[in-house]
Amino acid sequence: MLKSDKRINIIIYIFLGILAFFMIFPFLWMVLSSFKPSWEIFQMNIFPQSPTFDNYSYVLEYSNMGRWFLNSLIVAGASTLSVLFFDSLIGYVLAKFEFPGKKLIFALIMSTLMIPTEMLVIPWYVMVDNFGWADSYWSIMFPGMITGFGIFLLKQFITTVPNDLLDAARIDGVTEFGIYWKIVLPLVKPALATLAIFNFIGNWNAFLWPLIVTSSSSLYTMPVGLAFFSSENVTQWEIVMTGATISTIPLIIFFLIFQKQIIKGIARSGIKG
Amino acid sequence: MKLRKKRIVTAYAFLTIPMIFFIVVRFWPMIYSFWMSFTDWNLLSNAQKNFVGLANYQHIFTNETFIKSLCNTFAYVLVGVPITIILSLFIAILLNRIIKAQGLFRLIYLMPYITPIVAVSWVWRWIYQPLPTGILNNLLVSMGFEAQGFLNSTTQALISVVITTVWMNLGYCVVIFLAGLQTIPQNLIEAAKIDGANRRQSAMKITIPLLNPIVLFMIVMQSISFLRIFTQVYNMSSQGTGGPLNSTKTIVLYIYQKAFVDYDMGIASSASVVLFAIIMIITFLQFKFVKKDVGY
Amino acid sequence: MKKVLFLLVLVSVLLVTGLFAKTTITYWQYFYQTKKDTINELIKEFEKENPDIKVVHETFPYADFGTKVASSIPIGKGPDIIALYYGWLPSYVGADYLIPLPEEYFPDEYIDENFFSFVKPGVTYEGNAYALPTAVRALALFYNKKLFEDAGLDPDNPPATLDELLDYAQKLSKYDNKGNLIQEGLGVQPNNQGHHWFREILVRQFGGTPYSDDGYEVTYDSPEGHAAFEWYTELTTKYNVGFPNFVTDDRTAFNAQKSAMLVDGSFAIGNFLKNKALDWGVTTIPSKDGIEANFASFWCHGITKNVLSDPAKEEAAAKFLKFITSPSAMKLWLENVGELPANPELAAEYNDDPIYGPFLQGLSYANSTFFVDETAQRNVIVDAFDRVYLEGEAPDVSIDEAAEIEQAVLDEFYGK
Known part of the structure; x- marks a missing residue:
């Protein structure tokens, strides 16, 4: 019995190991290719024979990478903070308040998850112009200040917070906002972490809307900036891979730092969702 | 009674800003594009927005390319969702059995999920290239197999994009299923063992049924994500056309091309209304099914 | 008085700012x-x-x-x-x-x-x-001098006719032991300049015309057009000297020295000049039966x-x-x-x-083709090529279908 268990375990490890290689290989290829000089890029060796930083210095020289990085950080960071606040507030109201029209409002919010973004960008752009928001960080991030997904996620979590706890606070004279801020929020921290991470990644990678709304290169986010390396002419794979690596590394670092919360968070979203 | 009223007022007060936001940023544009789907709006000439009735809908439903995109989109869902769900469930069950390095594997499997889709699509496009530069084809040939067309083949291109998408979404699903498995009380399985159930029986009788709500939730979310598939298709086909011969084109790519290449916002709007309806119907049916079946 | 002075100042300020x-x-x-x-x-x-x-x-x-x-x-x-x-x-x-x-x-x-x-x-x-x-x-034929030498061809004597081009392309193509192409003799990429090469050059060289004089009618669905398209598709289907998306695209393949010849536009020059490893030359588009044509x-x-x-x-x-x-x-x-x-x-x-x-x-x-919808008209030829290459359709059937679709594009534009 034990012997067969061990054998099965070894098989499992081998299988999982192969799968892990399969999952990680494209990254490996991407990162290693970014260190290859152009003449070596199509030789099918995995490791660069004459590694070089030329591609990085090229990308950095012909771009405003530092600024784009900062822009992405600001846009993704600020809209994530807004999402955390508003989504949890709405989630709290939908989970713990009874009022006429609640079902309808929830259904409407859910339906926003199903609208293709491609159809929204033109009206948004008209709006940006009408309100005079052009050329500002605000114009890039306003469509994502509140999200249906986050509301749905947090509503499910806040529903599990015991009502007794909230009622006790009410008796103590805590305001409704105080209850939300001091009692509900600390209790759903893991869910907030999940949402923060999903939302940050989503905003970091957003392309179509930032492309349309930004005109000056000082406002570009990373994905928009990297699109400048697509050209009418030759596809320079080593440069493409360098751009891809540069845009991925911050997320990997972010992920490694927050991996515990992310995994906990994702796990919760599935179970509670 | 007074308290109840006060709480209603509080609820509305808290909801005011968000509701204004949703009306302005989501519903107004949605209604706008619904209205636009009945016009011949050409994006290049903003002035021209004539009412044309159902002509746009008539156009897309008799248009070969749109029908093809519609079929492809369903193909992505029908192929992609089962593969993702079954494979990730299987991996989660395996991961649940091991103790050492569980966290490490989970971490590695999740990496594609956090990488920008555009970057991932570029790498995969390279992987799928024909000889002499295609990574996968080099591997196949060195192992004695025939080289394959992958993205250059009308029969393999769609499945190639599906594989890339599964690769991207797999880790996310594995992590969720794993967490689900870990919440199943161990004593249930022990009890089954004592009753003489073998591993397969205990999996079929206990694990799978208890995971049902999570599986069904994941099916809904993955279906929506496959129905809206765009970025990887756009970046993996030559010149972003959804080729070869439209074999990978999806509805969202069709909408994008109509809007921003042909500037035909009327057609693009009507196609997006159709997509919206499809997603809503599928989501509604799935939720309904979920609710009835497992009391979710 | 004060009011008048004020007005004067105002007017002069307006004038000055207006001027400058x-x-x-x-x-x-x-x-x-x-x-x-x-x-x-x-x-x-x-x-x-x-x-x-x-x-x-x-x-x-x-x-x-x-x-x-x-x-x-x-x-x-x-x-x-x-x-x-x-x-x-x-x-x-x-x-x-x-x-x-x-x-x-x-x-x-x-x-x-x-x-x-x-x-x-x-x-x-x-x-x-x-x-x-x-x-x-304009278009011209780029060629890789080093690969010419490797194949025993004279790097100062590039092909001048279509027959020579095909002959050179075959000599310059390399295959692995299973017959997979590993070096293109000639890049074949309809969605880059290939569709122009076919439309404005090959069709004319085979004796046809791509469009009627007024530009309203597609006319490459003629015997001459069929012959031109057959010649073009056979580069891939019969002779296998190149195929679409080989090493990403024809220009990338040429730049990486994986393709020996390339029909491309003058805008590609800048890239090849930057590539120090590439020893290349350029010559006029090969003629057929003395007919020269080009696409501007x-x-x-x-x-x-x-x-x-x-x-x-x-x-x-x-x-x-x-x-x-x-x-x-x-x-x-x-x-x-x-x-x-x-x-x-x-x-x-x-x-x-x-x-x-x-x-x-x-x-x-x-x-130069008068395009009414450049993307659509490009894709018509690209799809026609793919139908032959990927689905085995006969070139003449496929190009007739292309002409029909392109005619519809023209008709819609000209409001017929």
């Missing part, structure tokens, strides 16, 4: 480092000559340029002058996005005298000219309806457009970007240039 107020115009093009730099240089010079005009220059990623332009229109912002591929002109003009070139700056004879003859029909729509180019493009195209600059709000803007835009399409600008463009000048006299100076010469020779007998 700068007119700001915006110019958009897609991003390409040397093009961006060259335009910036030209703007500096232009602003020195016209101190009352300020030019804002913005660039966008090549692949997303159309998206960016389209989304700027509903809000009436966007550029006053825009760079566009000449094939986009009909849809831009059809939607009233561009305004005709102001007569006083660009009289008919000015265009006739200063630009290649194929330019005018390419930018004219219902009798009005709408845009002008700085540079023009260009990016041009047009004035948008955004200037209509302000006559000063319109004037400034016209001045700037004239400036960036002047011979001196063309010269700078050639030096920096490496694209052929749109002025035939200026271009003639480079007739014997080993690199520019073959393209200029091509320009003398080139045609």
Whole structure:
């Protein structure tokens, strides 16, 4: 019995190991290719024979990478903070308040998850112009200040917070906002972490809307900036891979730092969702 | 009674800003594009927005390319969702059995999920290239197999994009299923063992049924994500056309091309209304099914 | 008294600011480092000559340029002058996005005298000219000298006829032991320049015409067109000297020395010059039965309806457009970007240039397709090729189907 268990375990490890290689290989290829000089890029060796930083210095020289990085950080960071606040507030109201029209409002919010973004960008752009928001960080991030997904996620979590706890606070004279801020929020921290991470990644990678709304290169986010390396002419794979690596590394670092919360968070979203 | 009223007022007060936001940023544009789907709006000439009735809908439903995109989109869902769900469930069950390095594997499997889709699509496009530069084809040939067309083949291109998408979404699903498995009380399985159930029986009788709500939730979310598939298709086909011969084109790519290449916002709007309806119907049916079946 | 003084001051302030107020115009093009730099240089010079005009220059990623332009229109912002591929002109003009070139700056004879003859029909729509180019493009045959030597071919004697081309391509192709192509003899990429090569060159060389004289009818669904398309598709299906998307695309393959020959435009020169490892030459497009043909195209600059709000803007835009399409600008463009000048006299100076010469020779007998919907018309040929290559359809059936689809595109545009 034990012997067969061990054998099965070894098989499992081998299988999982192969799968892990399969999952990680494209990254490996991407990162290693970014260190290859152009003449070596199509030789099918995995490791660069004459590694070089030329591609990085090229990308950095012909771009405003530092600024784009900062822009992405600001846009993704600020809209994530807004999402955390508003989504949890709405989630709290939908989970713990009874009022006429609640079902309808929830259904409407859910339906926003199903609208293709491609159809929204033109009206948004008209709006940006009408309100005079052009050329500002605000114009890039306003469509994502509140999200249906986050509301749905947090509503499910806040529903599990015991009502007794909230009622006790009410008796103590805590305001409704105080209850939300001091009692509900600390209790759903893991869910907030999940949402923060999903939302940050989503905003970091957003392309179509930032492309349309930004005109000056000082406002570009990373994905928009990297699109400048697509050209009418030759596809320079080593440069493409360098751009891809540069845009991925911050997320990997972010992920490694927050991996515990992310995994906990994702796990919760599935179970509670 | 007074308290109840006060709480209603509080609820509305808290909801005011968000509701204004949703009306302005989501519903107004949605209604706008619904209205636009009945016009011949050409994006290049903003002035021209004539009412044309159902002509746009008539156009897309008799248009070969749109029908093809519609079929492809369903193909992505029908192929992609089962593969993702079954494979990730299987991996989660395996991961649940091991103790050492569980966290490490989970971490590695999740990496594609956090990488920008555009970057991932570029790498995969390279992987799928024909000889002499295609990574996968080099591997196949060195192992004695025939080289394959992958993205250059009308029969393999769609499945190639599906594989890339599964690769991207797999880790996310594995992590969720794993967490689900870990919440199943161990004593249930022990009890089954004592009753003489073998591993397969205990999996079929206990694990799978208890995971049902999570599986069904994941099916809904993955279906929506496959129905809206765009970025990887756009970046993996030559010149972003959804080729070869439209074999990978999806509805969202069709909408994008109509809007921003042909500037035909009327057609693009009507196609997006159709997509919206499809997603809503599928989501509604799935939720309904979920609710009835497992009391979710 | 005080009131009068105040009024006087006010009026003079208004006058002064009015006189010295700068007119700001915006110019958009897609991003390409040397093009961006060259335009910036030209703007500096232009602003020195016209101190009352300020030019804002913005660039966008090549692949997303159309998206960016389209989304700027509903809000009436966007550029006053825009760079566009000449094939986009009909849809831009059809939607009233561009305004005709102001007569006083660009009289008919000015265009006739200063630009290649194929330019005018390419930018004219219902009798009005709408845009002008700085540079023009033609096709030629690039070849890799080192790969020629490796194959025992004379690197100073590139193929001159289609038969030679096919013969060379076969000699230059390499296969692995399973018959997989690992070095292209000749790049085959319909969605790059391949569709132009077929449409404007091969069809004519096989004795046909791609379109009727008035441009309303597709005419490559003829026996000559069938023969041309059969020849073109057989490069892949019969001789396997190249196929679409080999090493990403034909130009990338040539740049990486995985393809020995390439039919491409003059705009590719800049890339190959940068590639020090590549030993390449260029020659005129191979002829057939003594028939020479070429395809000319260009990016041009047009004035948008955004200037209509302000006559000063319109004037400034016209001045700037004239400036960036002047011979001196063309010269700078050639030096920096490496694209052929749109002025035939200026271009003639480079007739014997080993690199520019073959393209200029091509320009003398080139045609340029009048596209009504460049993307759709390109995809028609690309799909026709794929049907033969991937689905085994007969070339004549496939190209007839293509002609039918393209005819529908033309009919829709011309309102038939």
